[in-house]
Amino acid sequence: MDLTFSAEERAFEREVRDFIAQNLPAEMKHAQSLTPSVFSDPDIGIAWQKALHARGWGAPGWPVEHGGPDWTPAQRWIFEAECARAGAPNVNVMGVKMVGPVIIGFGSPEQQNFYLPRIRSGEDYWCQGYSEPGSGSDLASLKTRAVRDGDDYVINGTKIWTTHAHHANRMFALVRTNETERQQDGISFILIDMKSPGITTRPILTIGGDHEVNQVFFDDVRVPVANRVGEEGKGWTYGKYLLEFERGSGIASAKLREALKTVSDLAESEATGRAIDDPDISMRMSEIEVDIDTLEMTELRVLSALQTGQNPGAVSSLLKLRNSEIRQAVTRLGVDVIGHDGLYVEPMRPFYKLNEAPGIPEEMLPVVPEYLNSRAYTIFGGSSEIQRDIIAKMVLGL
Amino acid sequence: MDLTLSDEQRLLRESAERFVSETYTADHRRRMASEPLGFSNDLWKQFAELGWLALPIAEEYGGLGGGAVEIGILMEAFGRGLVSEPYLSTVVIGAGLIGACGSEAQKQALLPKVADGSLCLAFAHSERAARFDLAEVSTTAWKTPNGWRIDGRKTAVLDGNAAGQIIVSAQVADDNGVGDLCLFLVPADTAGLGKRDFPRLGGGRACNLELRGVHVGADALLGDGGDALPVIEAVVDRAMAALGAEAVGIMQTLLDQTLEYTKIRKQFGRPLSANQVIRHRLADMAMNCDEARSMALRAALMIDAEPVARGRAASGAKAKIGKCARFVAEQSVQLHGAMGVTEELDIGSYFKRLLAFDTLFGGSAHHYRRHAALGGKTLHT
Numbered sequence: 172m173d174l175t176f177s178a179e180e181r182a183f184e185r186e187v188r189d190f191i192a193q194n195l196p197a198e199m200k201h202a203q204s205l206t207p208s209v210f211s212d213p214d215i216g217i218a219w220q221k222a223l224h225a226r227g228w229g230a231p232g233w234p235v236e237h238g239g240p241d242w243t244p245a246q247r248w249i250f251e252a253e254c255a256r257a258g259a260p261n262v263n264v265m266g267v268k269m270v271g272p273v274i275i276g277f278g279s280p281e282q283q284n285f286y287l288p289r290i291r292s293g294e295d296y297w298c299q300g301y302s303e304p305g306s307g308s309d310l311a312s313l314k315t316r317a318v319r320d321g322d323d324y325v326i327n328g329t330k331i332w333t334t335h336a337h338h339a340n341r342m343f344a345l346v347r348t349n350e351t352e353r354q355q356d357g358i359s360f361i362l363i364d365m366k367s368p369g370i371t372t373r374p375i376l377t378i379g380g381d382h383e384v385n386q387v388f389f390d391d392v393r394v395p396v397a398n399r400v401g402e403e404g405k406g407w408t409y410g411k412y413l414l415e416f417e418r419g420s421g422i423a424s425a426k427l428r429e430a431l432k433t434v435s436d437l438a439e440s441e442a443t444g445r446a447i448d449d450p451d452i453s454m455r456m457s458e459i460e461v462d463i464d465t466l467e468m469t470e471l472r473v474l475s476a477l478q479t480g481q482n483p484g485a486v487s488s489l490l491k492l493r494n495s496e497i498r499q500a501v502t503r504l505g506v507d508v509i510g511h512d513g514l515y516v517e518p519m520r521p522f523y524k525l526n527e528a529p530g531i532p533e534e535m536l537p538v539v540p541e542y543l544n545s546r547a548y549t550i551f552g553g554s555s556e557i558q559r560d561i562i563a564k565m566v567l568g569l
Numbered sequence: 570m571d572l573t574l575s576d577e578q579r580l581l582r583e584s585a586e587r588f589v590s591e592t593y594t595a596d597h598r599r600r601m602a603s604e605p606l607g608f609s610n611d612l613w614k615q616f617a618e619l620g621w622l623a624l625p626i627a628e629e630y631g632g633l634g635g636g637a638v639e640i641g642i643l644m645e646a647f648g649r650g651l652v653s654e655p656y657l658s659t660v661v662i663g664a665g666l667i668g669a670c671g672s673e674a675q676k677q678a679l680l681p682k683v684a685d686g687s688l689c690l691a692f693a694h695s696e697r698a699a700r701f702d703l704a705e706v707s708t709t710a711w712k713t714p715n716g717w718r719i720d721g722r723k724t725a726v727l728d729g730n731a732a733g734q735i736i737v738s739a740q741v742a743d744d745n746g747v748g749d750l751c752l753f754l755v756p757a758d759t760a761g762l763g764k765r766d767f768p769r770l771g772g773g774r775a776c777n778l779e780l781r782g783v784h785v786g787a788d789a790l791l792g793d794g795g796d797a798l799p800v801i802e803a804v805v806d807r808a809m810a811a812l813g814a815e816a817v818g819i820m821q822t823l824l825d826q827t828l829e830y831t832k833i834r835k836q837f838g839r840p841l842s843a844n845q846v847i848r849h850r851l852a853d854m855a856m857n858c859d860e861a862r863s864m865a866l867r868a869a870l871m872i873d874a875e876p877v878a879r880g881r882a883a884s885g886a887k888a889k890i891g892k893c894a895r896f897v898a899e900q901s902v903q904l905h906g907a908m909g910v911t912e913e914l915d916i917g918s919y920f921k922r923l924l925a926f927d928t929l930f931g932g933s934a935h936h937y938r939r940h941a942a943l944g945g946k947t948l949h950t
Contacts, residue, residue, distance in 0.1 A: 172571060172572055172573070172574070172575070172578075172638050172866075172870060173570060173571050173870075174570065174572070174867070174870040174871065175570065176570050177570070180570065245570055453941045454934070454937050454938065454941060456941065457885075457888075457937045457938070457940045457941040457944065458888070458937050460885075460940070460944070461864075461885040461888055461889045461937070461940060462889070464864070464867065464882075464885055464889075465860045465863050465864050465867075465889055468863035468864065468866065468867045469859065469860065469863045471570065471572060472572050472863060472866075474570070475570060475571055475572035475573055476572075476573070478570075478571070479571075479573050481573070486859075489856055489859060492856065493856070493860075556849070558852075559848070559849040559852040559853070560845070560848065560849075560852075562852035562855060562856065563848035563849065563851060563852045566852070566855055567828055567848075567851055567852065567855055569828075569832075569842050569848055569851065
């Protein structure tokens with residue numbers, strides 16, 4: 172057993188580090204540091220995706236025949252960790268990490284040839300049509316209908332919590348193509364052009380003050396049948412496959428460590444009156460750091476199993492749960508660290524394009540919105556309660 | 570980066586698990602509770618035959634040169650059966666201290682005896698006033714013409730009654746004042762050594778030690794007389810990593826038993842495990858077990874790192890596993906209902922062993938503080 176990366180992996184780490192140093196502009200890094208939402212706005216997110224694509228790193232997890240860089244699990248881990256450490260934009264995962272693997276796994280050759288290059292290059296920007304007002308955790312009860320009419324489906328209904336629908340030109344959605352006894356059997360996975368007539372998007376502001384999610388309405392929207400991925404009625408299977416990616420996507424520990432470092436720097440600054448000298452703050456800081464160490468070690472155990480061709484088992488729920496809880500603990504600590512300055516509200520967005528200097532140190536601006544927005548972490552992608560149901564069933568066999 | 574077990578490690582795990590599950594039954598534990606030493610000398614001899622006592626000792630002293638990961642594998646198996654043999658005090662701590670700072674002659678004389686099972690060791694370090702501060706020792710060693718005279722009191726000396734040699738920490742003093750913290754080998758039958766032996770929470774035994782004018786020879790000083798604190802810290806970090814692995818075995822057993830029980834126990838016409846509130850609790854227990862496993866392994870793999878990284882990994886693991894252990898232990902009792910608070914079920918013994926784990930070398934709060942103190946600005950790994 173060995174916790175350290177090999178010489179080759181270290182060399183790869185330097186390569187990534189060098190690439191980031193040369194390609195991540197200071198303004199982009201600054202903009203990211205002032206972003207309180209889960210994903211970066213497209214002005215920096217897409218720009219970063221394009222830079223990665225130019226280097227051949229646009230789709231790290233994809234097989235080489237679809238333009239992936241042919242990295243080992245360890246290389247992917249190192250890449251993500253280095254990006255997080257450098258404060259690179261947090262690119263919306265809907266394209267590369269979510270719909271991409273589904274199209275690779277279940278799409279037709281035509282779909283693969285058309286969509287995959289456009290995802291890699293950042294030309295297409297995707298959003299996810301899963302939840303509905305009446306279907307949150309109970310996703311299979313979804314009601315948005317797609318009725319066959321010649322070579323088209325005609326879609327009516329509504330999707331909600333649609334991250335970046337106001338930026339996206341494409342949506343992948345779960346729609347009901349059939350009324351079946353078992354709800355899951357009537358669901359299909361479909362790719363929708365967001366410019367189709369009949370689609371309207373309503374912004375939803377989060378409690379942090381950010382416009383990240385939306386409600387999308389479908390009013391007789393015609394989508395070619397050719398845009399269905401895989402078989403009709405098998406959408407649930409593909410959708411679950413994708414959720415595995417959403418939950419386990421990743422390498423959360425490096426991002427959390429970076430977030431904690433930001434809070435720790437604030438706590439050690441005179442701007443907070445050295446909050447770190449408060450024993451409660453420093454103790455919680457340690458507690459969270461240890462939790463991140465734990466999550467990282469679990470990620471590495473999974474990684475090691477993958478490297479040696481073993482099945483890591485149903486750990487994605489565990490990783491998702493702990494990632495979301497630690498995220499909330501870090502952001503809560505941030506609020507406590509900045510003290511009175513947390514009362515200052517800046518309604519304008521994005522923070523990196525303000526016209527005048529804010530009334531508190533700039534780096535404090537995202538702290539409270541981040542905490543408020545982070546409450547969504549234990550809800551999206553299957554709430555913590557759903558994750559515990561999954562662990563009870565899949566890990567404990569209950 | 571490879572966190573999978575080698576073939577040898579897998580073999581070690583299998584043989585240890587088999588040995589423990591065949592030997593360490595509830596009956597066995599009851600018998601051991603009335604043994605004067607709290608464990609079986611016959612089994613200790615078998616440990617020696619299996620090579621377990623030689624495991625971490627260097628090859629030139631009759632050992633096998635194993636590392637913290639192998640120790641962890643054994644300790645996890647020991648946890649599953651609540652093994653009460655003095656493995657931690659003799660092999661991990663005692664032999665660890667001698668190996669780290671003993672003279673060549675001391676290593677030659679003592680380590681082979683540990684490896685062959687003929688010598689048990691104990692470490693008499695903690696004192697009431699120090700709580701968990703490893704640097705605070707008021708026991709004093711005075712230089713005499715023939716060696717040393719040691720005076721002081723030590724508390725909760727694990728397996729002190731079984732040890733042939735007790736390693737006592739003391740501040741060296743002469744007429745000019747107090748000097749370095751040093752370690753001394755004190756034979757168990759030395760005059761002036763008072764032992765108050767008692768059964769230990771969670772199995773095994775310990776004693777409180779009173780040293781009143783204990784005279785030992787010049788060769789009792791372990792090593793060259795330099796400051797022993799760094800060695801003590803390193804060996805205690807190693808002990809905490811080993812204890813963390815033992816806790817993982819205990820927690821896993823509690824989870825397994827509780828899971829079984831909630832499937833069988835019926836209330837309101839259905840098994841307890843059909844209730845979501847119970848299922849979620851079990852899911853949380855499983856997560857805590859898995860997190861403890863990650864941290865015990867991490868501490869073991871970082872045990873040879875530089876002292877700050879090693880100390881933070883060990884303290885981080887002790888703190889985190891302590892927290893996880895408390896949760897798993899308390900929920901195991903809770904989900905067993907009233908039966909959980911009786912001596913009629915096995916889980917009470919496992920519960921108490923985890924409580925002892927949490928106390929040994931300091932609880933979670935102490936280790937989060939040490940982790941913070943060692944931290945400075947090293948949030949990056």
